[in-house]
Structures are given as C-alpha cells and as structure tokens.
Amino acid sequence: MMTIRRRGCSPLLCLWASLLPLVAPHGQIHHEPHVEGWPKLLLVSFDGFRWDYIDRVPTPNFRSIMDEGVKVENVENIYITKTLPNHLTLVTGLYAETHGIVANEMYDPILNQSFSMETDSIYDSRWWEQAVPLWVSVQKAGGRSGAAMWPGSDVKIHGTYPSQYLEYNSSVSFETRVQKIIEWFSAPEEEAVDFGVLYWEEPDESGHTLGPQSPLMDAVIAGIDEKLGFLLNELKRSGLDEKVNLIVTSDHGMAQLYPEKIIELDEYVERDTYSWVDKSPVVGILPKEGKLEEVYSLLVDANPNMVAYRKEHIPERLHYQHNVRIMPILLEAKEGWTIMQNRTEHFMLGNHGYDNTLRNMQPIFVARGPGFQQNYVKSSMRSVDLYPLMCHILSIRPLPNNGSLLNVQDLLSSQPTPLAPTPAHPSGPPKPSRYSYAPVVGSFIGVLLVLGFLVVYIIVVTLNQQPVLKHRSWEMSQPLLQEDIQL
C-alpha cells in the first residue's frame, strides 16, 4: 500500500496505471507520462559539420536551437570517423565493430563480397543485418517512421523499409527533403510518422574540396545555417515546432590536409602482396595468402606519420576489432596526413576518418523540443548515448547497445522514470530483439500482478475492518512495490 498512497491516487487506479504498459497489446508504442502530447522526434544530420563551425560565422538558427534547447560541446563519435559507420551508430547506439558497417568501403570474407557506398552493393541487405536501426524498432513497436536520404534508410533491413522514405538521390534539394519530412509528420494521426531522419551532404563535400581552413568555408557554413532556418520555419509554419523534438547533429568533423603530407605505400610494400580496402586516412590491408607477416613487417615502422596495427592489437578503446570486415592489418595516418599508393591518386584538402578522440573529428550537437531542457549546455557526451536518449523520447524500449541514458538524461526536460538498465553490448552479433518475447512476458507478469492485486485488495478491504492487523497488509504489499519499481 505504501507505493500506492505515495503516488497520491487510489490503490486501484494506481496499480492499473502501472500495469497498463505491461498488458498493452504487442505493437503499441508505450507512451510514458514524461512527454506531454506527441513523443515525436526528428533527427537531422549535416554531414561533416564540425563542432566549432557555428563559431566561425553568425549562425542565428543554430543559436536559436541552443537558446530554446540544449547544446553539447564535446561529442565523441565512433571510430572510424567516416560517414556510414557513424550514421549507423547514431540510430543503433552501437560501435562499428558491432553494427557491422565498419567503413565506407568494405570486404567481407564470409560473403566474399565487396561493399562500396559508390556502388549498388549498398542496397544488399546482408551488409546491414548485424544491427537494427531505430526506424525498424519504432515500426515493430507499432509506430511509423520517415527517412529523407539518411544513409542506409533506403535499404531493406530486417525485412523492413521506413514507413515513408526517399530513395537516395544527391540531386534532390534540401528543401524538397524538408518538405517531405513536414508532409510525413503532418499527416493524419494514424498515418503521421513518430520518428523522422533527415540527411544533407554538406558541409562535408565542400570541406573535402576546400579544406576546413579555407575562408570559402565561411559561406558554406552560413549556407547550412540558412538551410536550418528553412527547416525551422517549415516546422513552425506547419505547427510542428512545439510538438516535434528536433536533434541537429553530424557524423564527424573535418581535418585540413597538406599536399606535402602524403604517405606513399608503394615506397614500402609491393602492390601484388596485398589488397587495399577503404580509403585514407584509415586503410584496411588484406595481405595475399601467406603474406601477412611479410606485409606487416614492411609497414609497421615504415613511416613515423602512420601507425600499422595487426587487427588483434588495435587499441580496445577504439572498439574496432571484433568483426570479420575489419582487415588483418589497419593503417592509420596522423591527423593531416594522407595515405596513398602513390601520388597519382586524387588528393583532397580536407578529410576525416582519423582517431575519434581528435577534436577536429567531432561533430555538432544541438536539440530542442518538449522533451529537452532550455538554454542548457552540456560539456560532453558520446554519440552512442544518443540512441537510448531517442528511445526514451519515443517511449520505446532500446535494444542492447553501447550507450547509456544515464550519461545524457540531464539533457531532458524531466528526469526519466527508472527503467531496467540497458545491457551494455559487448562485441559480437546483436542479441535477438526484445520485441519477440517482451509482450508475452509482460502479459504474463501483468496477469500475475492483477491476480496479486485482487488478493491484496481483498485483504486490505478486510483489514480496514480489522485495524489490529493493519501492519501485515504493508508487508504483503511489498512484492507489489518491488515489481512496480522494476517496471
């Protein structure tokens, strides 16, 4: 009875309220009381938007989100700091070694296939099945999602596309993508999306071409702020701005490169002794049969501006080892350096992919909406923590992941109701979805609790007529209290 009275409602109503999430039919998003109205969420990524870009030029639209919401100053993304691995991390909370998209260009020795974001191999589901993106979980929980060109969102993953999505086409304007997102969120309630993802290729492309230190980047950054302003205006115009939680982030930053800082592998090792997977600054080396020791010994001390790791010696902190798609030898350039086979290859003035603890590799993070605090600055977070945060806002139970809601819950406008802790996800393939068994277990516990409650309720009614035995009712209610807390 303690738990019931403490919450200030009648025993019957309170217990029933606590049981509702358990006995709700499978396929329902469990709306929790912390978000008034719609727990809706739009996740936006401006590719390659480095954390400090907003301070280079006036960025009034980024500022308005920060003033009305939150900003995180130091976001540690995941290794390697490339586009596909980090975008999948944002929607799974998993390191690359676990979600399986370990690079933009990959080789899988089990599939005996190569993957490249430049080819149709990107649409082969087998590359994406090691993890479950949030849009799939939202839909399995009975919600709807909409994706405007988020990397991987037009691939069938675990048998599912987003409820609404655009096939990737880089010539589709940002404004068209925004209008689609607005349309999907504004649809009649039974068709409206709960979770949206929106992707834009800039300022990454300009950062590669111009180099982040170029003064020409100022106009590019100002242009991104204008695009964000367009999104904010469209959200406001359609009445969504107070209903949709908005997160604006990125996959990685950008480092300045120098033509004199090029490492040419041809100086150190014969081309016919290895295959080269992915591109600078982190390159996977697959030695030819029987050539592992030879190739490694030639590369390990080849150049002071490049580290060569045997796969099993890649530092644990990078979480980049336990996947067959990570090659037997990994080369990593120091920041500012480029690895090539020789200088005839295309050179870029800006690049990313380096160590994720380097400040220049880190992205922006701002957010606003009914679920977030206002005018709040947080010093640091990890990008893997975003997934449990988004699950919380959407009121769905997260799948096993490498993040923690505890690390980021101070960003929220109200503190979360304690849930069962999210299991840390070690290496290896993801565990089966909880959705396969959770409703059955939940319903079973629910029935038990209802029966238990009825027994307690009868006893309480009886004891109310027998005051001398009252303390015993409290003892008997303890199991109910504990069950309630674990929900």
Ligand SMILES: [Zn+2]
């Ligand atoms: Zn890029």
